Amino acid sequence: MSAEYNIITMQVALPPDAAGFIGFECPQCRRYFKIVDATHNGSHTLRCAYCGHSDDSETSLTAAEVDYLKQVHFGEATAQLQGQFEDDMVNTFRNSENVTVTREHHLPPSPPPRPMERDLPNQNTCGSCGLVYAVESDAKICPQCAAPAK
Ligand SMILES: [Zn+2]
Numbered sequence: 001m002s003a004e005y006n007i008i009t010m011q012v013a014l015p016p017d018a019a020g021f022i023g024f025e026c027p028q029c030r031r032y033f034k035i036v037d038a039t040h041n042g043s044h045t046l047r048c049a050y051c052g053h054s055d056d057s058e059t060s061l062t063a064a065e066v067d068y069l070k071q072v073h074f075g076e077a078t079a080q081l082q083g084q085f086e087d088d089m090v091n092t093f094r095n096s097e098n099v100t101v102t103r104e105h106h107l108p109p110s111p112p113p114r115p116m117e118r119d120l121p122n123q124n125t126c127g128s129c130g131l132v133y134a135v136e137s138d139a140k141i142c143p144q145c146a147a148p149a150k
């Protein structure tokens with residue numbers, strides 16, 4: 001994972017989609033599953049529902065989610081720079097009689113729409129930990145506690 005990617009994920013938390021899901025793509029087998037964020041215990045380690053690979057949840061985000069985080073991060077960084085530039089201008093011309101600089105108020109950037117997660121055929125509720133997750137039909141384990149999938 002690149003350093004740039006890590007900086008972005010530290011500063012912006014990924015919200016779930018409109019249905020409450022956060023999707024993951026296993027870095028090992030590249031397969032896709034998604035979990036209901038509200039039923040997740042907050043652990044940063046997730047297991048792949050298919051191959052059992054255990055990894056930090058942030059390294060298992062999908063390309064669509066990483067794109068989304070980059071957009072959010074870019075919007076925030078731009079607004080911050082713009083604010084700093086205007087502060088500088090106001091300070092520079094504060095005592096000038098000929099130039100009046102007013103500071104505009106910028107609304108915080110509205111985040112781009114969060115992409116919806118992809119549809120999956122099966123939705124399971126884990127009997128051990130209560131995690132609700134959606135997977136392909138050949139999933140083997142719960143991504144949170146590794147209990148066998150039904
Ligand atoms: Zn996997």
Ligand SMILES: [Zn+2]
Binds near residue numbers: 126128144146
């Ligand atoms: Zn479980």
